[in-house]
Amino acid sequence: MKETTKVALAGNPNVGKTVIFNELTGSKQHVGNWPGVTVEKKVGNFSHKDEEIEVVDLPGTYSLSPYSIDERIARDYIIEEKPDAVVNIVDASNIERNLYLTLQLLEAGANVVVALNMMDEAQKKGMKIDVKKLSEILKAPVIPMVGIKGEGVKELKNAIYEEVKHRREHRHMSMGYGRELEKGIISLEEEMARCPALKKYRHRWLAIKILEGDAEAIKKVSEAGCDDLIKEAKRLRKQFGRKLDEDMETYFADKRYEFVDDILGVVLIKGKKLWSFSDMLDKVLTHKVFGIPIFLAMMWAAFQFTFSVAVPFMDAIDLFFGWLGDIARVSITNPAIQSLVADGIIGGLGSVLIFLPNIFLLFFVLSLMEDSGYLARAAFVMDKAMYRIGLQGKSFVPMLLGFGCNVPAIMATRTIEDRKERLITILVNPLMSCSARLPVYILFAGAFFIGAEGSVIFSMYLMGILLAVLMALLLRKVFFKGKPSPLIMEMPPYRMPTFKSSAIHMWEKGSMFLKKAGSIIFLGVVIIWFLSTYPGGPGSDIETSYVAAIGRWVQPIFAPLGWDWKAAIALVFGFVAKEIVVGAYGTFYGISDADEGSTSLRSELHGAFTPVSAYAYMAFVLIYVPCLATIGVIKSETGSWKWTLFAVAYMMGLAYLVALVITVVGHLLGFA
Amino acid sequence: MSEKIRLIGIYSAIIGSIYILYGMLEIIAWAAGELRFPLSPSPDIFAGFILVVIGSILLYRVRDLLSMRYEGLSFFFVALILSAIIGIMYLLIMGADLLDATIIGEPWAFDSAAYNLPAIVLFILLLPGWLIIRKREEFGE
Amino acid sequence: MTRLAELKSGKKARIVHMGVKGPAGQRYREMGMICGEKVEIVRVAPLGDPMEIEVKGYNLSLRKEEAELIIVEVMK
Numbered sequence: 001m002k003e004t005t006k007v008a009l010a011g012n013p014n015v016g017k018t019v020i021f022n023e024l025t026g027s028k029q030h031v032g033n034w035p036g037v038t039v040e041k042k043v044g045n046f047s048h049k050d051e052e053i054e055v056v057d058l059p060g061t062y063s064l065s066p067y068s069i070d071e072r073i074a075r076d077y078i079i080e081e082k083p084d085a086v087v088n089i090v091d092a093s094n095i096e097r098n099l100y101l102t103l104q105l106l107e108a109g110a111n112v113v114v115a116l117n118m119m120d121e122a123q124k125k126g127m128k129i130d131v132k133k134l135s136e137i138l139k140a141p142v143i144p145m146v147g148i149k150g151e152g153v154k155e156l157k158n159a160i161y162e163e164v165k166h167r168r169e170h171r172h173m174s175m176g177y178g179r180e181l182e183k184g185i186i187s188l189e190e191e192m193a194r195c196p197a198l199k200k201y202r203h204r205w206l207a208i209k210i211l212e213g214d215a216e217a218i219k220k221v222s223e224a225g226c227d228d229l230i231k232e233a234k235r236l237r238k239q240f241g242r243k244l245d246e247d248m249e250t251y252f253a254d255k256r257y258e259f260v261d262d263i264l265g266v267v268l269i270k271g272k273k274l275w276s277f278s279d280m281l282d283k284v285l286t287h288k289v290f291g292i293p294i295f296l297a298m299m300w301a302a303f304q305f306t307f308s309v310a311v312p313f314m315d316a317i318d319l320f321f322g323w324l325g326d327i328a329r330v331s332i333t334n335p336a337i338q339s340l341v342a343d344g345i346i347g348g349l350g351s352v353l354i355f356l357p358n359i360f361l362l363f364f365v366l367s368l369m370e371d372s373g374y375l376a377r378a379a380f381v382m383d384k385a386m387y388r389i390g391l392q393g394k395s396f397v398p399m400l401l402g403f404g405c406n407v408p409a410i411m412a413t414r415t416i417e418d419r420k421e422r423l424i425t426i427l428v429n430p431l432m433s434c435s436a437r438l439p440v441y442i443l444f445a446g447a448f449f450i451g452a453e454g455s456v457i458f459s460m461y462l463m464g465i466l467l468a469v470l471m472a473l474l475l476r477k478v479f480f481k482g483k484p485s486p487l488i489m490e491m492p493p494y495r496m497p498t499f500k501s502s503a504i505h506m507w508e509k510g511s512m513f514l515k516k517a518g519s520i521i522f523l524g525v526v527i528i529w530f531l532s533t534y535p536g537g538p539g540s541d542i543e544t545s546y547v548a549a550i551g552r553w554v555q556p557i558f559a560p561l562g563w564d565w566k567a568a569i570a571l572v573f574g575f576v577a578k579e580i581v582v583g584a585y586g587t588f589y590g591i592s593d594a595d596e597g598s599t600s601l602r603s604e605l606h607g608a609f610t611p612v613s614a615y616a617y618m619a620f621v622l623i624y625v626p627c628l629a630t631i632g633v634i635k636s637e638t639g640s641w642k643w644t645l646f647a648v649a650y651m652m653g654l655a656y657l658v659a660l661v662i663t664v665v666g667h668l669l670g671f672a
Numbered sequence: 673m674s675e676k677i678r679l680i681g682i683y684s685a686i687i688g689s690i691y692i693l694y695g696m697l698e699i700i701a702w703a704a705g706e707l708r709f710p711l712s713p714s715p716d717i718f719a720g721f722i723l724v725v726i727g728s729i730l731l732y733r734v735r736d737l738l739s740m741r742y743e744g745l746s747f748f749f750v751a752l753i754l755s756a757i758i759g760i761m762y763l764l765i766m767g768a769d770l771l772d773a774t775i776i777g778e779p780w781a782f783d784s785a786a787y788n789l790p791a792i793v794l795f796i797l798l799l800p801g802w803l804i805i806r807k808r809e810e811f812g813e
Numbered sequence: 814m815t816r817l818a819e820l821k822s823g824k825k826a827r828i829v830h831m832g833v834k835g836p837a838g839q840r841y842r843e844m845g846m847i848c849g850e851k852v853e854i855v856r857v858a859p860l861g862d863p864m865e866i867e868v869k870g871y872n873l874s875l876r877k878e879e880a881e882l883i884i885v886e887v888m889k
């Protein structure tokens with residue numbers, strides 16, 4: 001059997017890789033304007049003539065020396081997996097910097113097809129590019145494209161087909177680094193021929209990399225057991241460094257850019273610099289007086305939109321499941337099955353789906369901000385404030401996403417290059433009050449703080465932010481000593497977001513939540529139903545259930561806070577997912593369609609809490625472990641059980657501490 | 673061409689002043705609790721703050737526009753966009769509430785406190801401004 | 814010789830020396846910040862810190878802390 005033909009899409013961040021990936025494969029995938037949005041390897045397929053081709057959408061990379069996790073993923077794929085062809089997407093309107101990567105890809109020996117995307121923007125800038133000549137110089141096909149309009153896709157498919165079918169080996173463009181250095185490179189290449197383990201890599205590329213002092217390349221060589229090679233490279237580095245009076249890295253970068261200049265001198269006619277619409281917007285959106293107020297206004301509008309517009313959809317879902325439950329109760333006679341279906345299964349599904357409207361809308365607006373280019377400005381505007389707490393502007397976006405759901409928020413930290421900053425951002429992210437916690441606040445605020453619900457709920461969000469700031473500072477002081485890494489962020493031009501791409505994004509994130517919800521939350525609700533119905537069976541007193549037994553067992557821990565066993569057990573189940581807490585209360589009090597607005601539930605709560613213990617309870621819900629899914633991503637993103645357990649432990653401890661402080665202070669101030 | 677810029681300046685000045693006026697009134701209404709003003713500005717400090725921001729952006733470079741300099745246009749454009757974001761947001765919230773009323777079968781009434789009429793009206797009053805954005809190439813140099 | 818961080822927005826300059834070391838220095842070079850390159854200060858963020866510059870025809874933001882290490886010569 002023949003191996004599948006593999007093609008990778010590579011290019012700088014934000015050049016339209018995902019757009020072209022979608023055009024090629026027809027598969028739906030997120031398209032964003034926030035540099036580095038694609039953090040996962042996305043795969044699709046298309047067939048052309050007699051070839052079935054697998055396409056991989058790689059994260060954006062500025063060069064083949066990996067600086068962030070994203071870039072490492074891309075580089076490893078290109079170097080180690082050696083796809084049959086690499087489609088290098090180049091932003092034509094920004095060709096000068098983009099070609100730097102192209103040269104590196106060619107140098108690494110990849111079979112490059114250049115997709116010259118964003119020709120429309122280049123034209124708007126008045127740039128003229130001689131495509132034919134560029135192709136001749138690079139010795140690679142160059143296809144002009146306008147990705148968003150689907151222009152050039154057919155030609156690109158043809159070019160990919162030609163490349164994988166009739167590949168001409170060794171037709172690499174030659175880029176010289178000067179006679180002296182070339183001698184060194186050749187001597188290293190000869191030495192390398194004696195290392196069979198390195199056969200996989202193009203020797204010239206590897207030689208240049210170890211001369212550049214690329215840590216990963218050096219590691220590869222020493223793992224192959226060719227330490228002589230490293231010694232030789234070190235000697236050459238020293239020798240040339242002295243001769244050239246600058247370090248090797250600088251020399252190579254300068255040379256490559258010199259080469260880009262030479263190429264562009266032949267193929268590019270630059271346009272006159274126009275005062276673009278993007279510049280006009282930036283002048284105000286990052287203005288020294290208006291920048292921050294506008295940013296706050298945007299955040300406020302996004303929030304209002306998410307939470308107000310979702311209401312009718314949530315009500316509809318609520319009504320629908322109420323109706324479904326009634327039908328089940330009428331049509332099923334066996335009490336055990338009736339209770340399982342109506343209260344367990346339908347109730348469980350309802351409590352999962354009720355959050356979809358919020359999550360959909362939240363990701364819709366976030367995607368609008370991302371695609372328009374505003375999120376990069378938000379990072380620019382907020383950087384100094386975040387820097388103060390040992391983070392950076394890019395940390396702000398995951399924090400913001402945290403208000404929607406901590407799971408994608410933690411995944412979004414992959415754009416942060418620095419490992420320490422990334423870990424801090426991940427560890428404090430759960431303190432951002434996600435939308436799943438809101439129903440708990442609404443329930444308790446509605447029951448105990450009538451007339452001040454808004455302020456009380458808002459105080460929860462503020463408390464979360466405040467604790468996140470304190471924790472970030474503390475983590476910096478104790479575990480991650482040092483300063484944030486330097487900021488190197490490209491500011492993409494503003495672009496009109498498209499409805500289609502935001503809708504795709506919304507759908508992807510929504511279904512991701514559904515998957516998480518479908519398994520964990522649903523299971524959680526059904527387990528609660530079971531534990532609270534048995535061993536007595538449906539209709540029996542809840543005080544005799546398993547749940548009550550567990551609750552009484554853990555309750556002593558919470559006694560100083562004034563919570564009863566129901567509160568304790570709801571917390572235990574909230575560990576699975578915060579969405580369950582309200583539903584659990586509904587089950588405890590036998591209120592079948594309980595939601596945060598239920599009046600009967602509220603009056604039941606009055607017997608169990610005082611305002612002080614209710615407020616402490618809300619704070620505890622805010623701080624202690626967000627949900628199993630969040631713990632799962634913390635593990636997968638940090639790659640360490642140590643940090644995952646640390647996160648769980650510190651949040652539990654902090655939650656207890658804060659709740660205790662609230663209780664004590666509340667009593668001291670004379671509140672009941 | 674430059675005459676048009678002066679016109680935009682006058683337009684900005686008028687609408688910007690109304691934005692600030694209503695923004696202030698909303699903040700005062702919020703601070704004073706029960707106090708209400710004609711044409712129902714909602715007592716909402718955040719919304720009021722945003723109206724003041726939009727108004728200030730409109731007024732900030734009016735002098736440039738009046739003296740027929742292009743630089744001021746940036747501020748006009750951003751104010752347009754913000755005004756649209758806020759206006760459309762309230763319209764959507766209104767639509768959502770209407771839909772909600774139909775779903776749960778309750779009568780719906782316009783609630784001036786929730787829908788921020790001034791923000792919606794001002795958004796509509798600024799709509800002609802979008803014609804200028806569409807022809808922005810004219811200002812391109 | 815001036816430091817990049819000292820320049821006001823609208824100023825144009827040519828990079829004379831890149832003092833940023835390590836991986837970050839490498840990244841700046843790959844992003845086009847090399848000796849002899851022309852840059853223009855586009856703006857400074859509202860809180861006064863990161864600054865945005867134009868280099869190689871695109872916009873890049875960096876903190877003053879690094880811009881302090883980049884020596885430039887101001888162009889007329």
Ligand SMILES: Nc1nc2c(ncn2[C@@H]2O[C@H](COP(=O)(O)OP(=O)(O)OP(=O)(O)O)[C@@H](O)[C@H]2O)c(=O)[nH]1
Nearest residue numbers: 013014015016017018019032036037060118146147
């Ligand atoms: N004007 C114009 N815009 C384009 C074109 N192709 C893509 N875009 C826009 O460019 C932006 C970035 O596109 P993406 O496909 O997300 O870029 P990417 O390379 O996948 O970005 P990362 O995954 O973040 O590295 C989107 O807003 C697209 O709508 C084009 O040919 N012309």
Ligand SMILES: [Mg+2]
Nearest residue numbers: 017018037038
């Ligand atoms: Mg992408």
